[in-house]
Amino acid sequence: MKTILDEIVAQKRVEILEKQKTQSIESFKNSENFLLPVKSAKASILDKSKSGIIAEFKRKSPSKGFINKDANVKEVVSGYEKYGASVISVLTDEEFFGGSFDDLQQAKEVLNIPVLRKDFIVDEFQVYETKAIGADLMLLIAECLTKDEVYHLAKTAKEIGLEVLLELHSEDQLEKVNEFIDLIGINNRNLKNFEVDIEKSKQILKQLPTDLIKVAESGISDPKTVKELRQAGFQAFLIGENFMKAENPTEAFEQFVKESK
Numbered sequence: 001m002k003t004i005l006d007e008i009v010a011q012k013r014v015e016i017l018e019k020q021k022t023q024s025i026e027s028f029k030n031s032e033n034f035l036l037p038v039k040s041a042k043a044s045i046l047d048k049s050k051s052g053i054i055a056e057f058k059r060k061s062p063s064k065g066f067i068n069k070d071a072n073v074k075e076v077v078s079g080y081e082k083y084g085a086s087v088i089s090v091l092t093d094e095e096f097f098g099g100s101f102d103d104l105q106q107a108k109e110v111l112n113i114p115v116l117r118k119d120f121i122v123d124e125f126q127v128y129e130t131k132a133i134g135a136d137l138m139l140l141i142a143e144c145l146t147k148d149e150v151y152h153l154a155k156t157a158k159e160i161g162l163e164v165l166l167e168l169h170s171e172d173q174l175e176k177v178n179e180f181i182d183l184i185g186i187n188n189r190n191l192k193n194f195e196v197d198i199e200k201s202k203q204i205l206k207q208l209p210t211d212l213i214k215v216a217e218s219g220i221s222d223p224k225t226v227k228e229l230r231q232a233g234f235q236a237f238l239i240g241e242n243f244m245k246a247e248n249p250t251e252a253f254e255q256f257v258k259e260s261k
């Protein structure tokens with residue numbers, strides 16, 4: 001049976017082919033952002049004056065539909081930074097998440113902390129594109145890539161200065177971790193039925209390489225869960241919907257950070 005991830009990846013491949021009619025890796029290399037230095041997410045997460053939260057700007061999702069369709073990106077992300085976010089994640093997928101490059105670029109304009117391009121990267125074209133749009137790091141999802149693809153995409157990213165967050169959904173994907181990965185995320189959301197199980201993070205944690213930054217992802221809505229996961233050994237927490245669904249995402253974030261200390 002096809003999963004939502006299969007559907008998203010198929011759509012990505014169509015989009016890439018369409019974009020390649022007018023853009024090329026060479027054109028990305030000639031872009032203004034290409035030679036600019038990136039901000040390190042690793043360093044920002046290890047900075048103890050911040051919360052360890054990777055706060056995600058997310059307008060909609062396949063599991064929840066619309067969350068906050070018309071949110072003002074600059075307002076929301078600058079609030080997240082003000083109250084201690086370590087990194088900002090911006091969805092750039094349009095079809096399934098209502099995101100855009102414009103959202104990422106607007107976020108970048110007002111932020112001093114690193115910005116993660118949250119998308120479904122399956123081709124080196126998108127790696128160069130990630131640098132050209134001004135992101136500091138990118139996500140790779142082990143579930144939709146072979147071990148060789150993860151290696152090639154992560155190596156390319158590192159060569160052009162991007163940091164890489166590799167997301168795992170199960171223990172058997174651990175073999176895809178390589179020397180080019182900076183952060184490793186465990187996604188608590190089952191992409192077949194969208195159920196969230198925070199225990200999954202804890203189970204896989206014990207087997208993660210000790211030298212990588214460990215990120216618990218998805219379905220976190222209680223500050224106590226952050227405390228628990230921090231105690232267990234996670235250094236970062238990727239949280240989107242819980243803040244975005246609030247009437248005032250910044251206030252919700254501020255309160256959450258206070259309670260998760």
Ligand SMILES: O=C(O)c1ccccc1NCC(=O)[C@H](O)[C@H](O)COP(=O)(O)O
Nearest residue numbers: 061062063217218219220238239240241
């Ligand atoms: O969020 C979804 O419904 C989803 C569906 C299919 C593939 C990926 C999906 N989410 C991407 C993410 O990784 C989350 O946006 C991120 O971890 C934040 O999760 P949450 O705090 O639950 O919004």
